[in-house]
Amino acid sequence: MKILGNGLGLAEGEHWAKLRKVANHAFHGESLKNMIPDMVASVETDAAKQLLEGKNIFDMLNKLCSLLFKNSYKIRLPGISKLFKTSDEIEGDKVEKEIRNNILEIVQKREKKAVTEKEDSFGTRKEVLQLFGKQNPNPDGIAKLKTMNMIINEALRLYPPVIQLSRKTGREVRLGKLVVPANVQLVIPTVAFTMIPQIWGQDAQLFKPERFSEGLAKATKDNMAAFLPFGMGPRICVGFNFATTKAKIALSMILQRHSFTLSPGYVHSPLHFLTVRPQHGVQVILHSL
Ligand code: HEM
Known part of the structure; x- marks a missing residue:
């Protein structure tokens, strides 16, 4: 569950309400309208590249899912993972780290591109x-x-x-x-x-x-x-x-x-x-x- 974090999907109560409000705003009609030109551009130019970048992440998520599924009914003493990790837990940690690094890499690439485009925003x-x-x-x-x-x-x-x-x-x-x-x-x-x-x-x-x-x-x-x-x-x-x-x-x-x-x-x-x-x-x- 670590990889799923404390996001909207798993949050409860007040924390959920807060996240939901932010998400509602982000996906609200007006906000979405502003994203349309970017969406069009990304479909036109970057779709294939994005698919390749994303495929690796989806492959790893699949791997993580099967590890979660395989271990979901296994009983472990609370805290024991800190002392002793099973091979699946070690594998899970590795996959999680890889997913994080992949996402960070994509974010950094996008940030760099955005900065370069912004640099000549005055033409x-x-x-x-x-x-x-x-x-x-x-x-x-x-x-x-x-x-x-x-x-x-x-x-x-x-x-x-x-x-x-x-x-x-x-x-x-x-x-x-x-x-x-x-x-x-x-x-x-x-x-x-x-x-x-x-x-x-x-x-x-x-x-x-x-x-x-x-x-x-x-x-x-x-x-x-x-x-x-x-x-x-x-x-x-x-x-x-x-x-x-x-x-x-x-x-x-x-x-x-x-x-x-x-x-x-x-x-x-x-x-x-x-x-x-x-x-x-x-x-x-x-x-x-
Ligand atoms: C971004 C660059 C510069 C800025 C912002 C700047 C700004 C100024 C300012 C505010 C004054 C006083 C003007 C007044 O009292 O009304 C001044 C005077 C002066 N500046 Fe510049 N300056 C710059 C570059 C230069 C360069 C490259 C030179 C020489 C090649 C230069 C030579 C002088 C001289 C000789 C004076 C005195 C003029 C006089 O008293 O008759 N400045 N500057």
Whole structure:
């Protein structure tokens, strides 16, 4: 019975009711409707492969069933299995372990596939391949990297390397309702502006490059000062174009050659130390295309 676990089929009472509620929800019309495209895709492409993967598991389940059946009327003292195992019990444990490993293998394979598919969910690789094919990036194409530009903007919004600007008033100035005398040092916490829900919405903390799909003015609801990763005015970052162009070239060349996933060892820990940076680096796993 160990292999059957404590699932819905064997659960009782309150535990059963809880599991049943979850299962009802999972198999409810709406949830099921959302699964249909995946079901269709899996029937079209993966059916044969899945059958092969699954066959091994069903063979082992059959073996386990016959062991259970063979032993179901045998009387054993409670706890004796811990001290002494019959050959059937040893065989049963082995089969159970194999089933578990097989299932885990299938799950891991699916997870890996899902991550690889998700990796280009914004269509950036498609965009790169359409513009450059396998050739090196060229200036005309770089200017047309629309989704990549959106992704870079969104990354800079959430993790601006420079989190504040500073200015000193050369003379008395009026800032809205505020009159600031001459020689005052002002700190402008630009990072705080990137989280204003009235501008960015309730999902301001989420990574959503599509918010930049219709340009900066639309994304900031005409408050261009809400997005200042490179500063503003005459002292705006002089390397602005250099930095974004280099990033686009590097990303394009990676996407032309590799798919990549975040390493399971990566720990998300942005650290502000002069600039914002990943405290422990960003470990990715590259797969050649
Ligand atoms: C993602 C990369 C970069 C970010 C986020 C960034 C951000 C900034 C920011 C916020 C400022 C202050 C702007 C202001 O006060 O209004 C600045 C200034 C500056 N940046 Fe960058 N920067 C980047 C890359 C670069 C690169 C690659 C270079 C050089 C090739 C560069 C050179 C400069 C210089 C020289 C200034 C001072 C400009 C001045 O005071 O007139 N930056 N940067």
